[in-house]
Amino acid sequence: MxxxxxxxxxxxxxxxxxxxxxxxxxxxxxxxxxxxxTVTEVLAGPGGLRHLHVDCTDxxxxxxxxxxxxxxxxxxxxxxxxxxxxEGRPPALERMLQVTGTRNYLTSPHxxxxxxxxxxxRASASTQEAIKSRSSGQDPST
Numbered sequence: 001m002x003x004x005x006x007x008x009x010x011x012x013x014x015x016x017x018x019x020x021x022x023x024x025x026x027x028x029x030x031x032x033x034x035x036x037x038t039v040t041e042v043l044a045g046p047g048g049l050r051h052l053h054v055d056c057t058d059x060x061x062x063x064x065x066x067x068x069x070x071x072x073x074x075x076x077x078x079x080x081x082x083x084x085x086x087e088g089r090p091p092a093l094e095r096m097l098q099v100t101g102t103r104n105y106l107t108s109p110h111x112x113x114x115x116x117x118x119x120x121x122r123a124s125a126s127t128q129e130a131i132k133s134r135s136s137g138q139d140p141s142t
Contacts, residue, residue, distance in 0.1 A: 006060075007031050010038055018051040024058040027066035027093075036069045043080045052077055057088030067096055074106055083109060 008031035011022040019042050023035065035054075042052065054073070070086065077084040086106050089097070097103035 008034055010034060012038065012042075017048055018053065019049060020053040020055060022055040022058060024060075026061045027056070027059050027069075028061060028063040029065035032063075032065040032069040036072055039073045039076065043076055043082065049080070049082050051083050051085060053085045053087055055087045056090060056093055059088075059090055059093060062090075062093045062096060066093075067100065067102065070106055071102065 006025045008027055009024040011024065013020045013022075021035065021038060021042075025031075027035070039052065039054075042049065052073075054070075074084050084106070094103070097106060
């Protein structure tokens with residue numbers, strides 16, 4: 001019998017101009033706030049940060065609270081002029097990003113680039129259209 005994954009643990013590694021945060025365990029409503037608190041601390045630190053790597057390789061599970069935190073982190077990183085790298089996405093996270101229409105927004109270059117701002121706007125519009133289509137029972141691909 002495989003043991004159930006435990007609560008979220010974070011491993012942080014700082015290098016010149018970059019911070020890597022590895023997620024281990026469940027990224028859910030019980031612990032998702034811990035990643036947000038850590039990232040908030042990182043972004044408030046001394047200047048010179050250019051890249052924030054969030055490594056999800058050892059993430060055991062994710063729920064809507066985890067997704068919400070990732071979206072908040074993306075917005076805060078954009079405001080700080082820091083590029084977010086969402087790496088090692090397990091299948092459950094990849095599926096959630098695809099279904100919610102947030103994959104491109106979370107994985108494209110930060111909004112400091114004009115092209116990524118329009119990508120975020122398109123992702124938001126696409127998500128809203130998919131939600132409308134689902135609620136009306138229409139197939140969004142037709």
